[in-house]
Amino acid sequence: MSRVLLIGSHDGFGRDLHSSKALAGCEIVTAHGNVDAVRQVRARAIDVVITDPDTPVRDDLALVDELVAARPGLKAVVLAPAAAPADLIEAIRARVFACFVAPF
Numbered sequence: 001m002s003r004v005l006l007i008g009s010h011d012g013f014g015r016d017l018h019s020s021k022a023l024a025g026c027e028i029v030t031a032h033g034n035v036d037a038v039r040q041v042r043a044r045a046i047d048v049v050i051t052d053p054d055t056p057v058r059d060d061l062a063l064v065d066e067l068v069a070a071r072p073g074l075k076a077v078v079l080a081p082a083a084a085p086a087d088l089i090e091a092i093r094a095r096v097f098a099c100f101v102a103p104f
Helices: 013-017 032-041 059-069 085-093
Strands: 001-006 027-031 048-050 075-080 097-103
Touching: 001 032, 013 048, 027 032, 032 059, 032 085, 075 085
Parallel strands: 001 027, 001 048, 048 075, 075 097
Antiparallel strands: none
16 A cells, blocks of 8 residues: 655645545555654655645755655655746756646
Protein backbone atom coordinates (compact mmCIF):
# COMPACT_ATOMS: atom_id res chain seq x y z
CA MET A 1 0.00 0.00 0.00
CA SER A 2 1.31 3.44 -0.92
CA ARG A 3 1.56 6.09 1.76
CA VAL A 4 0.73 9.75 1.00
CA LEU A 5 1.80 12.49 3.40
CA LEU A 6 -0.37 15.61 3.40
CA ILE A 7 1.27 18.63 5.05
CA GLY A 8 -0.98 21.15 6.77
CA SER A 9 -4.33 21.15 8.50
CA HIS A 10 -6.80 21.78 5.70
CA ASP A 11 -9.78 19.67 6.68
CA GLY A 12 -11.76 20.10 3.46
CA PHE A 13 -8.81 19.27 1.25
CA GLY A 14 -7.86 16.30 3.42
CA ARG A 15 -11.43 15.00 3.30
CA ASP A 16 -11.40 15.29 -0.48
CA LEU A 17 -8.17 13.27 -0.64
CA HIS A 18 -9.56 10.58 1.65
CA SER A 19 -12.68 10.22 -0.51
CA SER A 20 -10.82 10.31 -3.83
CA LYS A 21 -11.27 7.17 -5.91
CA ALA A 22 -7.83 7.76 -7.43
CA LEU A 23 -6.27 7.34 -3.98
CA ALA A 24 -8.32 4.32 -2.94
CA GLY A 25 -5.93 1.82 -1.42
CA CYS A 26 -3.48 4.51 -0.33
CA GLU A 27 -2.84 5.36 3.30
CA ILE A 28 -3.09 9.12 3.80
CA VAL A 29 -1.25 10.53 6.80
CA THR A 30 -1.04 14.15 7.91
CA ALA A 31 1.88 16.29 9.08
CA HIS A 32 1.03 19.43 11.01
CA GLY A 33 3.90 21.43 9.54
CA ASN A 34 7.23 21.16 7.77
CA VAL A 35 9.20 19.99 10.80
CA ASP A 36 6.64 17.25 11.48
CA ALA A 37 6.84 16.26 7.80
CA VAL A 38 10.61 15.84 7.98
CA ARG A 39 10.27 13.72 11.13
CA GLN A 40 7.65 11.48 9.55
CA VAL A 41 9.61 10.98 6.32
CA ARG A 42 12.69 10.04 8.32
CA ALA A 43 10.70 7.65 10.55
CA ARG A 44 8.75 5.63 7.96
CA ALA A 45 8.34 5.00 4.27
CA ILE A 46 6.43 7.73 2.46
CA ASP A 47 5.81 7.46 -1.28
CA VAL A 48 4.26 10.86 -2.06
CA VAL A 49 4.23 14.14 -0.17
CA ILE A 50 1.71 16.91 -0.86
CA THR A 51 2.90 20.27 0.44
CA ASP A 52 0.88 22.76 2.46
CA PRO A 53 -1.19 24.88 0.04
CA ASP A 54 -0.54 28.00 2.15
CA THR A 55 3.25 27.99 1.74
CA PRO A 56 5.07 29.61 -1.18
CA VAL A 57 6.73 27.50 -3.86
CA ARG A 58 10.26 28.48 -2.80
CA ASP A 59 9.66 27.28 0.77
CA ASP A 60 8.14 24.06 -0.54
CA LEU A 61 11.12 23.41 -2.80
CA ALA A 62 13.52 23.80 0.11
CA LEU A 63 11.40 21.35 2.09
CA VAL A 64 11.23 18.89 -0.81
CA ASP A 65 15.02 19.00 -1.08
CA GLU A 66 15.29 18.03 2.61
CA LEU A 67 12.67 15.28 2.29
CA VAL A 68 14.27 13.73 -0.79
CA ALA A 69 17.64 13.75 0.97
CA ALA A 70 16.03 11.70 3.75
CA ARG A 71 14.00 9.46 1.44
CA PRO A 72 15.40 9.22 -2.13
CA GLY A 73 12.74 8.43 -4.70
CA LEU A 74 10.05 10.37 -2.85
CA LYS A 75 7.55 12.05 -5.19
CA ALA A 76 6.45 15.59 -4.33
CA VAL A 77 3.32 17.45 -5.32
CA VAL A 78 3.72 21.15 -4.60
CA LEU A 79 0.59 23.18 -3.85
CA ALA A 80 0.95 26.94 -3.52
CA PRO A 81 -1.27 30.01 -3.26
CA ALA A 82 0.49 31.58 -6.29
CA ALA A 83 3.55 31.05 -8.45
CA ALA A 84 5.60 33.15 -10.83
CA PRO A 85 7.00 31.59 -13.98
CA ALA A 86 10.44 31.51 -12.31
CA ASP A 87 8.96 29.47 -9.45
CA LEU A 88 7.58 26.90 -11.89
CA ILE A 89 10.94 26.64 -13.63
CA GLU A 90 12.61 26.04 -10.26
CA ALA A 91 10.02 23.34 -9.49
CA ILE A 92 10.86 21.59 -12.75
CA ARG A 93 14.57 21.81 -11.96
CA ALA A 94 13.89 20.38 -8.51
CA ARG A 95 12.16 17.44 -10.23
CA VAL A 96 8.89 17.77 -8.36
CA PHE A 97 6.18 15.47 -9.69
CA ALA A 98 3.61 18.27 -10.04
CA CYS A 99 3.10 21.91 -9.06
CA PHE A 100 -0.36 23.46 -8.70
CA VAL A 101 -1.52 26.93 -7.70
CA ALA A 102 -4.85 27.89 -6.14
CA PRO A 103 -7.63 27.19 -6.82
CA PHE A 104 -6.95 23.49 -6.76
